[in-house]
Amino acid sequence: MLGGNDIGPRGNFQCTFVTVILLLSAIINANIFGNMAVVIQSLNRKAANFQEKMEYASETMKNLNIPEGIQEDVKSYLTYTQSTYDHQKDLDTFLNMLSPSLKQQVSVHIFEDVILK
Structure with a gap:
């Protein structure tokens, strides 16, 4: 398990302890990478949906x-309306x-130019 002249676990308790710690570390590592994959997938979902619409x-x-x-x-119209839609959705939220x-x-401040015309 350890290379070179490192000191390894001796006895049943130490071997069991090291095994449990290694398993817990592997589970935590898998959880972190899984969460990272979910975050990246959710970021790419919106772009993928838009790309699918453009291809269609x-x-x-x-x-x-x-x-x-x-x-x-x-294509220019679809790109423009998508970006406008995203901004409107963010504003509504x-x-x-x-x-x-x-x-x-806030609405008066944002739309002040339109209101004053």
């Missing part, structure tokens, strides 16, 4: 023989956390 749109436009210029316009009076103050 591209394939459909090719099947319908839509000209390249229009295809590029559609943020505003829902606030009290009605704070929500009104």
Whole structure:
């Protein structure tokens, strides 16, 4: 288990103790890596869903023989609306956390340019 001239466990109690510690360490290590994989997967999920929508749109436009210029316009539109949708969703989530009076103050500040026109 240990290399070189290191001192290893002697006796049944020490061997059992080292075995238990190694097993617990392996379980904790597996748990940490599993949690990291879940976090990375959730980060990539949104990008994967958007990419799937873009591929579906591209394939459909090719099947319908839509000209390249229009295809590029559609792709640009889908990209823009997706980013706008994400920002709107973030804003809605943020505003829902606030009290009605704070929500009104923040909304007036954010949309001040539009309100004053």
